[in-house]
Amino acid sequence: MNEKTKSVNRTSAETWSLLPNRVGRQIQKHWRLIVITIPFVWLLLFFLLPFFIVAKISVAELKIASPPFSNMFEWTDSGIVTVRIVFDNFIYIMTDNLYFDTYLNSVKIAAVSTFFCLLFGYPIAYGIVRSGPLAKPIFLFLVILPFWTSFLLRVYAWMGLLSDQGTINSILIALGIIDEPIQMLYTEFAVYIGIVYTYMPFMILPLYANLEKLDGSLNEAAADLGSRPTNTFFKVTLPLTMPGVIAGSLLVFIPATGEYVIPDLLGGGNVQMIGRVLYNEFSRNTDWPVASAVALTMLFLLVLPIIVFQYYQGKSTGGK
Amino acid sequence: MHGRRSRFLTVMITLGLAFFYIPMILLVVYSFNYSKLVPVWGGWSTRWYKVLFASEEVWGAVSLSLKIALVNATFATIFGLLAALSMVRFGQFRGRTLFGGMLMAPLVMPEVITGLSLLVLFITLRQVFGWPENRGFATITIAHITFSMAYVAVTIQARLTGMGQSLEEAASDLGAKPFKVLTAITIPRLMPALVSGWLLAFTLSLDDLVIASFVTGPGATTLPILIFSRIRLGLRPDINALATIIILVVAVCIAIAALIMFRQQKRDLLDQQLAKHVK
Numbered sequence: 290m291n292e293k294t295k296s297v298n299r300t301s302a303e304t305w306s307l308l309p310n311r312v313g314r315q316i317q318k319h320w321r322l323i324v325i326t327i328p329f330v331w332l333l334l335f336f337l338l339p340f341f342i343v344a345k346i347s348v349a350e351l352k353i354a355s356p357p358f359s360n361m362f363e364w365t366d367s368g369i370v371t372v373r374i375v376f377d378n379f380i381y382i383m384t385d386n387l388y389f390d391t392y393l394n395s396v397k398i399a400a401v402s403t404f405f406c407l408l409f410g411y412p413i414a415y416g417i418v419r420s421g422p423l424a425k426p427i428f429l430f431l432v433i434l435p436f437w438t439s440f441l442l443r444v445y446a447w448m449g450l451l452s453d454q455g456t457i458n459s460i461l462i463a464l465g466i467i468d469e470p471i472q473m474l475y476t477e478f479a480v481y482i483g484i485v486y487t488y489m490p491f492m493i494l495p496l497y498a499n500l501e502k503l504d505g506s507l508n509e510a511a512a513d514l515g516s517r518p519t520n521t522f523f524k525v526t527l528p529l530t531m532p533g534v535i536a537g538s539l540l541v542f543i544p545a546t547g548e549y550v551i552p553d554l555l556g557g558g559n560v561q562m563i564g565r566v567l568y569n570e571f572s573r574n575t576d577w578p579v580a581s582a583v584a585l586t587m588l589f590l591l592v593l594p595i596i597v598f599q600y601y602q603g604k605s606t607g608g609k
Numbered sequence: 610m611h612g613r614r615s616r617f618l619t620v621m622i623t624l625g626l627a628f629f630y631i632p633m634i635l636l637v638v639y640s641f642n643y644s645k646l647v648p649v650w651g652g653w654s655t656r657w658y659k660v661l662f663a664s665e666e667v668w669g670a671v672s673l674s675l676k677i678a679l680v681n682a683t684f685a686t687i688f689g690l691l692a693a694l695s696m697v698r699f700g701q702f703r704g705r706t707l708f709g710g711m712l713m714a715p716l717v718m719p720e721v722i723t724g725l726s727l728l729v730l731f732i733t734l735r736q737v738f739g740w741p742e743n744r745g746f747a748t749i750t751i752a753h754i755t756f757s758m759a760y761v762a763v764t765i766q767a768r769l770t771g772m773g774q775s776l777e778e779a780a781s782d783l784g785a786k787p788f789k790v791l792t793a794i795t796i797p798r799l800m801p802a803l804v805s806g807w808l809l810a811f812t813l814s815l816d817d818l819v820i821a822s823f824v825t826g827p828g829a830t831t832l833p834i835l836i837f838s839r840i841r842l843g844l845r846p847d848i849n850a851l852a853t854i855i856i857l858v859v860a861v862c863i864a865i866a867a868l869i870m871f872r873q874q875k876r877d878l879l880d881q882q883l884a885k886h887v888k
Binding site: 320321324325327328329332333336337339340342346409412413415416417420428430431435437438439440441443446447448449450452454455456459486489539540543544546547548549550564568572577580581587588591594595598599 | 720733
């Protein structure tokens with residue numbers, strides 16, 4: 290490591306002396322500004338600006354052209370700019386039952402999946418915290434490892450397990466429990482499994498971080514005062530890990546609401562979720578104004594959870 | 610009572626790990642199945658690996674995905690580092706709340722929204738400036754940098770907050786210029802976080818299907834796009850073979866990274882103890 294540090298020293302010193310003096314002084318003077326500006330401008334341009342354009346397109350009309358939407362500003366012959374804003378797309382979404390039901394269904398599926406992630410994830414996180422010094426990093430590693438392998442392939446793995454001739458049905462038939470395969474793939478059940486399976490690490494990790502920081506002497510004190518372990522858990526441990534519970538739940542709930550791949554591969558056409566509707570609206574129907582309106586409505590639904598998440602995230606990383 | 614609780618937790622960990630790993634193990638086992646129908650066992654064979662390696666389409670997708678992932682990881686790490694420094698070290702500045710919000714939002718933003726909004730941005734840019742003429746490598750890379758820098762920034766922020774800044778202060782008291790302080794002190798001390806941030810950005814990029822599908826154009830097929838188009842219609846034994854290779858590569862890389870980090874940690878600990886003795 291020492292050698293490395295030395296070589297870094299040398300290269301940076303060389304770079305520094307190579308810079309013309311004036312440029313060097315300018316960099317030094319505006320150092321703070323430069324460091325902040327680069328990522329700031331990037332995010333303004335590629336994160337914030339796109340939302341305004343989506344908003345603009347959502348109030349445009351569908352046109353058979355490239356790009357397939359009307360312009361908001363149009364020059365008329367007399368040289369006056371006319372502004373065209375059409376709320377038809379929003380009215381269409383609000384009044385069409387398909388969209389409303391799909392929104393409701395997405396929120397329901399995401400909420401139930403989040404609950405199951407918490408139900409199974411909490412004991413796993415707690416178990417890892419309570420493990421010995423050798424087992425702890427190994428368990429943690431094993432929980433994180435699936436997160437690094439392809440998300441798409443983890444969903445695909447469940448297609449093989451759940452299909453009619455799949456592993457689960459074959460085993461059940463071989464054991465004589467069922468005669469005919471049960472349809473599991475392309476059902477809501479499969480979507481739940483898929484979400485819980487792929488999002489579980491996002492629940493376990495914040496919970497683990499929170500439980501790890503917990504003061505063990507509090508549990509001992511509660512036990513000394515005659516509290517039963519279950520009672521201690523609900524009165525001491527759980528309330529103290531609420532930030533982890535909230536952060537983990539939102540990390541699962543928010544992206545799961547807009548999930549596209551899982552309902553598409555495991556739900557087939559039988560499970561309607563808003564992410565899938567948006568994707569199809571854009572790719573198959575090429576109705577971009579409606580797709581944009583769907584995206585904005587989804588964002589509107591998720592703004593509150595996102596703000597809550599940022600509040601807790603800011604708290605845990607301690608920005609200031 | 611205490612004993613029962615810990616037995617319960619052990620059972621939960623075991624079940625949890627079984628739940629995590631059995632599907633992947635089956636995925637690997639079925640990649641060696643001779644049968645064309647994935648779930649029907651037809652004897653051991655490496656037939657599907659041969660099919661996979663013969664496919665030029667697959668190689669093209671792999672090389673495009675790797676190129677995007679490399680460029681993305683490098684830029685995301687640089688921007689993530691700058692962003693983390695801004696958030697942790699620079700105190701209050703105008704627009705800090707907005708900046709922090711934009712930085713964290715991609716962590717939870719549904720991919721379909723990010724994908725659609727970036728697509729309309731690229732189309733508008735093309736209308737106004739004539740760039741990007743074709744969507745593909747550049748547009749996917751820009752999209753990936755935008756969401757992966759958030760993950761890198763979180764990783765680095767955590768380490769920066771825990772590290773304190775007395776060494777940096779000492780260096781600038783002794784006359785080191787800000788750039789020098791960054792390269793000679795902050796970056797070496799942040800190395801473990803930078804490495805894990807880079808790796809994270811690399812995998813996030815390799816893994817992304819939804820955003821890439823939105824911002825890509827004809828002719829640019831990344832590996833996830835290729836896999837998705839094949840498995841949408843059902844199970845494919847050659848995809849099992851591909852999955853096995855990916856899992857193997859990831860496992861080896863992670864093991865190496867974990868080993869390096871573990872050693873680094875041990876050395877850091879040793880350095881600290883030495884420092885205490887010197888005092």
